Amino acid sequence: MNVEQRKRLTIGVELVAKPDLLLFLDEPTSGLDSQTAWNILNLIRKLADNGQAILCTIHQPSSVLFQRFDRLLLLVKGGQTVYFGDIGQESRTFIDYFERSGAVPCGESQNPAEWMLEVIGAAPGAKASRDWVQMWKDSPEFVAVNQHLDELRSELSVGTAPTGDGSLSKSYAASFYTQLYMCTKRAMEQSWRDPSYIYAKLGLCTTSVN
Numbered sequence: 001m002n003v004e005q006r007k008r009l010t011i012g013v014e015l016v017a018k019p020d021l022l023l024f025l026d027e028p029t030s031g032l033d034s035q036t037a038w039n040i041l042n043l044i045r046k047l048a049d050n051g052q053a054i055l056c057t058i059h060q061p062s063s064v065l066f067q068r069f070d071r072l073l074l075l076v077k078g079g080q081t082v083y084f085g086d087i088g089q090e091s092r093t094f095i096d097y098f099e100r101s102g103a104v105p106c107g108e109s110q111n112p113a114e115w116m117l118e119v120i121g122a123a124p125g126a127k128a129s130r131d132w133v134q135m136w137k138d139s140p141e142f143v144a145v146n147q148h149l150d151e152l153r154s155e156l157s158v159g160t161a162p163t164g165d166g167s168l169s170k171s172y173a174a175s176f177y178t179q180l181y182m183c184t185k186r187a188m189e190q191s192w193r194d195p196s197y198i199y200a201k202l203g204l205c206t207t208s209v210n
Contacts, residue, residue: 004036008043015047023047025056029065037061041068063111066091074116081118082132085141101135 001009007028028044029037048054056069066087072094074083086093091112099105099170103119106112109201114123121128136142174182191198 003031004039007032007036011040015052019052019055023054025054027057027059029058029061034062037065041065044068060117061113063091063113066111066113074118074120076133080133082136083116083141084136084145091168097139097141101132101139104129106190138161142153146204 010111011023011025011028018052032040044054044056050071058065058069067090069087071085072083072087073081074094076082083094083097085097088094088096091106094116095106095112098116098119106115118121118126119128121131173207
């Protein structure tokens with residue numbers, strides 16, 4: 001199979017699992033030429049139009065591919081949010097947000113996806129002109145997002161009250177100790193399957209000289 005067929009097969013395997021809530025795709029267009037990436041995004045767009053919620057990670061897409069998405073979560077180094085919301089027609093919604101906050105205007109011929117990386121200082125050689133993380137926290141868009149999340153939590157809490165199951169209204173499905181146990185178990189299993197790494201570390205610790 002070629003690269004596009006393998007990508008489609010991977011998406012198909014995920015769909016066979018029948019995700020109840022979300023389909024997560026990690027860089028579905030990486031390693032593809034422009035036409036193949038367009039075909040993959042068309043497939044993803046069809047799935048989304050038919051009710052499937054899809055979350056994608058993507059790096060510096062073309063302006064054409066960027067328009068296929070509905071919403072954007074833009075992060076800077078450290079995983080801090082600088083924007084979360086609609087992209088808008090011709091990317092105007094999120095462009096207007098940054099320009100209104102003092103960013104250099106986006107030219108008509110510029111790719112909005114590359115422009116936003118230059119604005120926040122994530123592009124090679126670029127430097128942010130202001131603290132965009134704090135700008136986001138002080139913005140009315142941030143307030144609106146949090147209000148919407150509060151409404152969703154309230155609706156979910158009311159919806160689960162008759163059944164007595166409040167697990168869906170929690171931030172996490174499992175408790176802290178359950179998460180700690182599962183993550184520790186997973187890490188130990190990974191180390192057990194790769195003993196050469198452990199032996200190398202033991203040898204380094206026993207033979208090293210201060």
